[in-house]
Amino acid sequence: MLLDLKNVFLNEGVHRLADYKLDLSSVAVDGVNPMPEPVAVTAEAVNTAGTVRLIIKAEFLYSRPCDRCFSLTNTNMSLEFEHNLVVSLSGDSNDDYIEVPDYTIDLDELVATDITLELPLKYLCREDCKGLCQSCGQNLNNGECKCSKTATDPRLEVLRQLLS
Ligand SMILES: [Zn+2]
Numbered sequence: 001m002l003l004d005l006k007n008v009f010l011n012e013g014v015h016r017l018a019d020y021k022l023d024l025s026s027v028a029v030d031g032v033n034p035m036p037e038p039v040a041v042t043a044e045a046v047n048t049a050g051t052v053r054l055i056i057k058a059e060f061l062y063s064r065p066c067d068r069c070f071s072l073t074n075t076n077m078s079l080e081f082e083h084n085l086v087v088s089l090s091g092d093s094n095d096d097y098i099e100v101p102d103y104t105i106d107l108d109e110l111v112a113t114d115i116t117l118e119l120p121l122k123y124l125c126r127e128d129c130k131g132l133c134q135s136c137g138q139n140l141n142n143g144e145c146k147c148s149k150t151a152t153d154p155r156l157e158v159l160r161q162l163l164s
């Protein structure tokens with residue numbers, strides 16, 4: 001969606017609100033498409049003293065396999081982003097400002113980039129996910145497998161020797 005902000009830029013105090021669904025189902029992270037459902041985007045542009053502040057809210061279902069046990073896990077994400085828009089950058093380019101020479105911003109592209117940068121690098125189904133057994137592959141969140149009874153954790157072995 002292209003957001004025309006000319007009216008906002010030229011009139012201090014003017015707001016512009018956009019509310020729409022953005023399809024990001026083709027965005028891939030680690031070989032999966034974690035946003036199968038459309039993303040609910042709310043964007044508000046406000047002119048404050050010549051700078052247009054753009055506040056973006058994105059809500060979506062994040063669906064990705066857990067990094068440890070590989071079970072598909074859904075999380076409701078709610079992210080917020082803020083940008084300052086200017087018609088032209090004065091001096092050196094500044095990461096805090098986005099230049100919009102024609103008063104128009106490609107909201108889809110901006111939101112997609114914002115979300116991609118904000119997505120967690122590590123994704124676990126829960127903080128204390130036990131993962132899979134290295135020998136038999138059982139999901140240890142569902143209970144211990146037979147191997148764990150006989151195998152000794154090398155770290156525990158060191159501790160046991162220290163204590164004896
Ligand atoms: Zn897990």
Ligand SMILES: [Zn+2]
Pocket residue numbers: 133134135136137138145146147148
């Ligand atoms: Zn096992």
